Amino acid sequence: MFLTRFRLNTARSGARRLLSSPQQLHAAVMSSFAEPPGRPDGGPRVLWRVDHNSRTEVVLYLVGPQRPDLTHLVEQAGWPTTGGWQTYDYAPFLTRLTTDSTWSFRLTANPVHSIRRKDGEPTKRTAHLTKHHQARWLLDRQGAGGFTIVTKAPERQLLPQGDEYELIVRDQRGLDFTKVEQTRGSRSRVTLVTATYDGRLRVTDPDAMRHVLTMGLGKAKAYGCGLLTLAPVR
């Protein structure tokens, strides 16, 4: 497994074109592999995420089973002579993950649930639209994902309820774009709601955690959702 970091040059029109269209960024990410990576048959897959750290620091993270070649991205949306991309070996880090280790994490996800409005109706996938529900969506997945979100000490809680966890939900974005089916050429509309999570977690089951880190969490993984990354707690 490899983790790759690529900084986008937001002053270039190519970068703005990619950032404004998850469909095009997905295509650009996938075309960085000569061999088509990970079929959705249970093997590791390609996950990516864009972090808008500041107006001029926009970083694409890419996790996948093969080493990507981002030359085309550098040419379109990077710094061709002074900047490139950095690929890191992810496997040693994943094997070192231990139970009860604590990490700060970041995740951009597509928090959804399936509802029916009346009996007998087929269920329909529906986005969570409030921070409370979006946080609950992640908290519901922590046991199976092999981690628990760290709870806050009572004296550090700012609210009587709703502030129990070391978790920030921010940057809700509504994405709405047209997708062109490669095979049939038909157009379909994609609407997504994404939210970014920052917080601290404790690993409870390293194997399940590794699965989340390499397979992603939630829906819309092709459109920059589901990649959870860990960093040392400061």
Place this chain on the structure above:
Amino acid sequence: MSVLVLRLAGPLQSWGSSARFGRRTSETAPTKSGVIGLLAGALGRPRDADVSDLAALRFGVRIDQPGTRITDLQTAHHADSEKSMPLSHRIYLADAVFLAALQGEATLIERLHAAVLAPVFLPYLGRRSCPPSLPIDLGTRPGPDLRKVLEQEDWHASDWYRDRHRSEAVQLSLLVEPTAGEGMPEYSQRDQPLSFDPRHRRYALRGVSAGTMRVPRAVPDHDPTQLLDGV
């Protein structure tokens, strides 16, 4: 000693200290005379009342959101003679948020706090056409350290302004009256009120020492590559 904390936020504000004639300028932060006038009005004092007790309070301001300067060119004709009045340029600060703090005897500060909660004359932000958009009262804090109170207060900028700045550490300006032990002020400003009497308003010079403080980033840093080996 205690400190009264006010939030001065509104679509328009205008805080003049050196304005003369047709050009009514605004400072970049609330003036002491403006805020003392607001409090005297909240207490219900007439304009020719003595304000020396309020003017003796120590005053400090924090610029939470600087706002933008806009100029209004005002024309008018005399109601009876229909002669044109002099043109006037009026400078306003749009979309600004300030924190003002006043330090003094606890009983007086409590009285001012009660007056802000139930003002006799409604408060306005430097000019009567500039009403506050949010409650101005943020309560009182015990203790003699005005600067510390301003430094410990939450950042009150609007959500859109925070969103624009949340990935950088933001510097806020503090403009505080120095105490006797703190040395010389950096500059002086003619906004120490002596009298608000409309027949002869008088202001004295007041020293201001400027400082800055940092607001930590709202979004934590996240670098997942820190523990990885490069390939």
